Amino acid sequence: MNHIxxxxxxxxxxxxxxxxxxxxxxxxxxxxxxxxEKIIIRDGKRVPFGVRKKATFDLMLGEGASFEEIDGGTxxxxxxxxxxxxxxxxxxVTVMVMGGVDSGKTxxxxxxxxxxxxxxxxxxxxxxxxxxxxxxxxxTVGFNFVSEPVKDLFEIKAxxxxxxxxxxxxxxxxxxxxxxxxxxxxxxxxxxxFLIVNTDGWVDGEEAVKYKIQLTKTVSPSVIVGxxxxxELTPIxxxxxxxxxxxxxxxxxxxxxxxxxxxxxxxxxxxxxxKQAKVQSFALNWVKVEDSLLGAGxxxxxxxxxxxxxxxxxxxxxxxxxxxxxxxxxRKNQSVTEEQMKEIEESFGKRAKVIxxxxxxxxxxxxxxERGKFLGIGILCGVDYRRxxxxxxxPINENVSTIRFGQIKLDENGREIGLSTIYSNYLM
Numbered sequence: 001m002n003h004i005x006x007x008x009x010x011x012x013x014x015x016x017x018x019x020x021x022x023x024x025x026x027x028x029x030x031x032x033x034x035x036x037e038k039i040i041i042r043d044g045k046r047v048p049f050g051v052r053k054k055a056t057f058d059l060m061l062g063e064g065a066s067f068e069e070i071d072g073g074t075x076x077x078x079x080x081x082x083x084x085x086x087x088x089x090x091x092x093v094t095v096m097v098m099g100g101v102d103s104g105k106t107x108x109x110x111x112x113x114x115x116x117x118x119x120x121x122x123x124x125x126x127x128x129x130x131x132x133x134x135x136x137x138x139x140t141v142g143f144n145f146v147s148e149p150v151k152d153l154f155e156i157k158a159x160x161x162x163x164x165x166x167x168x169x170x171x172x173x174x175x176x177x178x179x180x181x182x183x184x185x186x187x188x189x190x191x192x193x194f195l196i197v198n199t200d201g202w203v204d205g206e207e208a209v210k211y212k213i214q215l216t217k218t219v220s221p222s223v224i225v226g227x228x229x230x231x232e233l234t235p236i237x238x239x240x241x242x243x244x245x246x247x248x249x250x251x252x253x254x255x256x257x258x259x260x261x262x263x264x265x266x267x268x269x270x271x272x273x274x275k276q277a278k279v280q281s282f283a284l285n286w287v288k289v290e291d292s293l294l295g296a297g298x299x300x301x302x303x304x305x306x307x308x309x310x311x312x313x314x315x316x317x318x319x320x321x322x323x324x325x326x327x328x329x330x331r332k333n334q335s336v337t338e339e340q341m342k343e344i345e346e347s348f349g350k351r352a353k354v355i356x357x358x359x360x361x362x363x364x365x366x367x368x369x370e371r372g373k374f375l376g377i378g379i380l381c382g383v384d385y386r387r388x389x390x391x392x393x394x395p396i397n398e399n400v401s402t403i404r405f406g407q408i409k410l411d412e413n414g415r416e417i418g419l420s421t422i423y424s425n426y427l428m
Contacts, residue, residue, distance in 0.1 A: 005049070017059065024053050029151060116194040122194070124194070137377045140161040140374070161179075225245075227248055274394070278393070314331075359420070367403055369402075
């Protein structure tokens with residue numbers, strides 16, 4: 001379908017859709033959109049096309065897609081003023097972007113990156129929004145360089161990332177802090193002129209304020225840009241007394257998404273990072289395992305294993321023991337009572353975890369090389385406990401030194417099916 005838009009207007013397109021430019025002059029968040037170029041817009045995403053010269057678009061709309069025209073450009077004046085002020089600072093510059101859910105953080109980061117590139121600054125971005133990460137898979141803090149104008153940060157595949165394993169920051173503050181620290185240190189080793197740090201939308205409540213203050217101390221930004229919708233950022237921004245703070249508007253071009261739309265976006269990202277995956281085997285004797293009771297300890301001595309068998313009335317197919325925990329795996333059709341669990345803990349003087357074979361299936365994992373560099377993600381298909389071999393659905397097949405376990409569960413199609421702490425319950 002062809003659609004003509006006059007000069008000075010903005011065309012907002014909500015995916016799933018594809019948009020081609022047949023004529024005219026267009027800008028998308030500071031990046032040029034050329035005649036003959038096509039953009040694929042994901043379900044749950046909105047792309048604003050600012051018309052600088054009368055344009056003709058070819059629109060292909062999927063189910064649930066829509067478009068509308070609004071007056072004015074894609075970038076509010078407050079964004080342009082903030083970008084000018086930030087880019088007038090002495091290099092190197094680190095800017096941290098804060099705002100609530102669907103406030104426009106990603107769009108502003110995209111615009112800011114494009115403005116830095118126009119000045120020929122060497123630019124990078126860290127995406128610390130676990131649940132709606134564009135640079136890196138969901139549940140990671142991702143980093144990459146921005147070397148050319150970008151219309152959607154999803155176009156940028158993570159050059160490096162820190163696997164957290166959760167999509168909610170409230171349960172993973174320490175890991176996010178550690179990931180940000182590692183990625184910023186590595187980013188600054190390559191003499192960046194400009195580093196953008198995008199954050200998540202958790203801004204309400206006392207814990208959110210403490211968390212954002214921690215992030216600020218970790219990153220030590222040159223400036224913080226807060227995107228206000230109402231007064232939700234006031235407690236955070238007023239608490240950051242030692243930092244330079246700029247406030248900007250949340251624009252009308254931002255799409256408000258419900259929980260289901262955000263989930264769809266995450267699942268599209270899982271699929272992106274699982275492309276060309278296959279089931280591969282990793283022996284526990286050859287890879288290091290992190291954030292997991294599995295592989296954390298050593299085998300029980302025969303007399304201690306016999307003690308477990310007597311307490312449970314059945315022989316486990318696998319067991320491990322650390323200084324603080326007993327980890328036991330039963331067959332699929334076996335179970336354990338709370339009273340039996342209590343007896344094990346009292347008898348051994350340790351906390352006990354008993355699971356059934358197969359309960360681990362679907363866990364999201366992160367894979368790293370021997371230097372700790374993120375290689376990619378995978379889905380745990382199962383564990384052969386007798387042979388101590390993990391089967392993982394992943395596109396990564398070499399140089400894997402460490403497998404880090406998350407708490408997200410996915411099905412074989414990359415759809416989220418819940419959370420599980422069967423391996424990590426006592427390690428968080």
